[in-house]
Structures are given as structure tokens and as C-alpha cells.
Amino acid sequence: MHWLDDYVKRLLIVLVVGGVVSVVAIALLQPSSWGEYGNYRGDALKDEAAKPLVYGDNASCVECHGEINELARGDVHKNISCEMCHTPVSEHVRDGKKIKDALVVGVKEQNSLCLKCHSKMMGRGEKFPMVDAKLHLEELEVRPTSSCNRCHTVHAPMENINYVKKLRELREKRRALKEERLLEESELRKLELEKAKDSDES
Ligand code: HEC
Ligand code: HEC
Ligand code: HEC
Ligand code: HEC
Numbered sequence: 001m002h003w004l005d006d007y008v009k010r011l012l013i014v015l016v017v018g019g020v021v022s023v024v025a026i027a028l029l030q031p032s033s034w035g036e037y038g039n040y041r042g043d044a045l046k047d048e049a050a051k052p053l054v055y056g057d058n059a060s061c062v063e064c065h066g067e068i069n070e071l072a073r074g075d076v077h078k079n080i081s082c083e084m085c086h087t088p089v090s091e092h093v094r095d096g097k098k099i100k101d102a103l104v105v106g107v108k109e110q111n112s113l114c115l116k117c118h119s120k121m122m123g124r125g126e127k128f129p130m131v132d133a134k135l136h137l138e139e140l141e142v143r144p145t146s147s148c149n150r151c152h153t154v155h156a157p158m159e160n161i162n163y164v165k166k167l168r169e170l171r172e173k174r175r176a177l178k179e180e181r182l183l184e185e186s187e188l189r190k191l192e193l194e195k196a197k198d199s200d201e202s
Pocket of ligand 1: 056057058063064082086089090092097098103104
């Protein structure tokens with residue numbers, strides 16, 4: 001048996017032809033910008049950069065909606081983008097005119113928006129604030145169709161709640177102080193009575 005038997009020759013021919021075809025194919029088909037920055041088509045970056053902007057970023061809202069932005073920065077949603085809730089609104093204003101409706105309308109839509117992030121789900125981890133909407137509203141003794149917005153203002157969800165909590169704390173403090181004062185007064189009166197009795201007796 002000779003080492004260059006026919007079947008070995010055939011195999012070598014296939015390998016050589018395959019190699020040549022591959023080299024030619026790569027030369028013909030590989031985009032010219034391949035490898036410009038790394039192991040990918042360099043023009044891909046230019047293509048991406050040329051796409052029209054979809055998201056405007058919060059900074060682009062401030063100019064016209066500064067008050068809302070300020071309200072939002074001071075509360076629990078300070079790290080959430082406006083467009084997370086309002087959909088991309090780069091097409092929202094052109095030449096100073098509003099051209100796209102960015103509003104989330106209706107209680108159902110608004111609640112399901114809130115619950116997209118806040119409904120109870122194991123995967124979210126225990127630290128993330130979650131509610132079971134039905135239970136939450138039941139516990140608060142409001143109708144199951146109540147709007148989240150009714151208590152949590154959309155742009156500053158804890159503002160009212162913190163206000164009410166503070167108010168409640170102040171009321172409790174005042175009540176405690178009042179009780180303390182009443183107690184003091186009654187002790188004082190007792191002392192005075194005893195003093196009067198003592199001087200009567202002597
Ligand atoms: C050049 C000014 C301008 C910019 C920038 C701008 N808006 Fe507006 N926006 C307006 C005007 C004007 C209205 C209409 C106000 C009205 O009807 O009282 C409006 C209304 C809205 C409304 C109310 C819903 C509606 O469609 O009627 C939302 C929500 C809104 N803008 C979100 C945004 C967000 C989010 C951004 C940033 C990505 C943004 N806007 C950037 C001018 C602007
Ligand atoms: C958590 C979701 C959420 C985020 C984040 C959010 N919004 Fe809103 N926004 C809403 C909802 C829901 C309404 C509709 C409220 C209503 O109809 O009472 C609304 C209403 C509005 C309106 C029209 C009513 C108004 O109050 O003038 C404007 C303008 C607006 N948002 C701008 C913004 C801007 C600017 C940001 C970012 C700084 C932002 N929103 C962030 C949910 C959100
Ligand atoms: C895109 C996701 C997202 C949406 C939509 C959203 N939230 Fe939030 N919410 C968050 C994040 C993130 C936090 C901050 C969590 C933290 O501090 O760990 C937060 C915090 C809160 C908190 C404070 C909880 C606490 O105990 O600190 C309340 C209340 C709240 N959101 C209510 C709402 C309401 C009402 C809506 C609908 C108008 C809404 N959220 C929509 C993501 C979202
Ligand atoms: C009747 C008023 C009211 C309504 C309506 C309401 N909430 Fe609340 N929510 C509260 C109060 C009060 C707290 C604070 C409870 C506490 O800290 O003891 C709270 C707490 C929360 C928290 C924080 C929970 C945590 O563990 O930190 C989230 C998230 C929340 N609400 C989301 C919602 C969503 C979403 C809706 C709509 C489906 C909604 N809430 C409707 C009053 C309300």
C-alpha cells in the first residue's frame with residue numbers, strides 16, 4: 001500500500017480546493033471595515049450612530065417641564081427616566097408644537113404601569129418595594145378600582161404619604177405632650193391640696 005493512494009489524493013485535493021475557496025470567499029465577502037476597531041465590522045458603529053434618536057433622555061424634558069423634573073428628582077423615582085413611563089418622546093415636540101400624545105390615560109393603564117414594576121414577584125428580591133395590588137387596596141380600605149395616583153402622586157409617589165406620616169407623628173407627639181401636661185397638672189393639684197390640708201391641721 002502506497003502512502004499516496006487515490007483516496008488520500010482525493011482528500012488532499014478537497015482540502016486544498018476548500019482552502020482556496022474559503023480564502024477567495026473571505027476576500028470577496030468580508031466588509032472592508034472589518035477589523036478596523038476589533039473583530040467586527042467597523043462601519044456597524046457608524047450605522048448605529050446614524051439611526052434617528054428615539055429616546056430624548058431626561059435632560060431633554062427639563063427645558064419645558066422643569067417643574068415636574070424638579071418634583072421627580074426629590075422623590076423615590078429620581079432614578080427613573082421620564083420616558084420609561086411616557087414612551088419614547090423624541091417626536092413629542094417639533095418647532096415648539098406638540099405632535100405626539102405622551103400621556104398615560106385612564107386609571108387602568110396608569111395602575112398597570114405602576115404594577116409593571118411594583119407587583120409582587122419573587123424574582124424582584126425582597127428589598128424592592130412591591131405590593132399585591134388587591135391586598136394593598138383592601139388594607140387601605142379603598143375600592144379595588146382605586147387609582148394608585150389617588151394617594152401616590154405619579155411624579156413623587158411618596159410625597160403625600162410622607163406628609164401624612166409626618167402629620168400623624170406630630171399629632172401623636174402633641175397628644176403625648178398634652179397627656180403629660182395633664183398628668184403634671186393633676187400631680188400639682190394633689191400637692192397643693194395636701195399642703196392646704198397640712199396647714200389646716202397645724
Ligand atoms: C420644547 C418643549 C418641550 C419639550 C422639550 C418636551 N415637552 Fe412635553 N410638552 C410640551 C408641551 C407644549 C406640551 C403640551 C402642554 C399642554 O398641553 O399643556 C407637552 C406635554 C407633555 C405631556 C402631556 C401629555 C400630552 O401628550 O399631552 C407629557 C407626558 C410630556 N409632555 C412629556 C415630555 C417628556 C417625557 C419630555 C422629555 C423627553 C418632554 N415632554 C419634552 C413641550 C415640551
Ligand atoms: C412612574 C411613571 C412616570 C414617570 C417616571 C414620569 N411620569 Fe409623567 N406622568 C405619569 C402619569 C401616569 C401621568 C398622567 C397623570 C394624570 O393623568 O393624572 C403623567 C403626566 C405627565 C404630564 C402631564 C400632566 C402634568 O402633570 O402636567 C407631563 C407633562 C409629564 N407627566 C411629564 C413628565 C416628565 C418631564 C417626567 C420626567 C421628569 C415624567 N413625567 C416622569 C407617569 C410618569
Ligand atoms: C420602571 C419601573 C417603575 C415604574 C413604572 C414605577 N415605579 Fe415606583 N419605584 C421604582 C423604583 C426603581 C423605585 C425605588 C426603589 C428603591 O428605592 O429601592 C420605586 C419606588 C416607589 C415607591 C417607594 C416605595 C418605598 O417604600 O420606598 C412607591 C410608593 C412607588 N414607587 C410607587 C409607584 C407608583 C404609584 C407608580 C405608578 C405611577 C410607580 N411606582 C411606577 C420603579 C418603578
Ligand atoms: C388609599 C391610598 C393608596 C392607594 C390607592 C395606593 N397606595 Fe400604595 N401605599 C399607601 C400607603 C399609605 C403606603 C405606605 C405604607 C407604609 O409605609 O406603612 C403605601 C405603600 C406603597 C408601596 C411601598 C411598599 C413597600 O413595601 O415599601 C408601593 C410600592 C405602593 N404603595 C404602590 C402602590 C400601587 C402600585 C398602587 C396602585 C395599585 C397603590 N400603591 C395604591 C397608600 C396607597
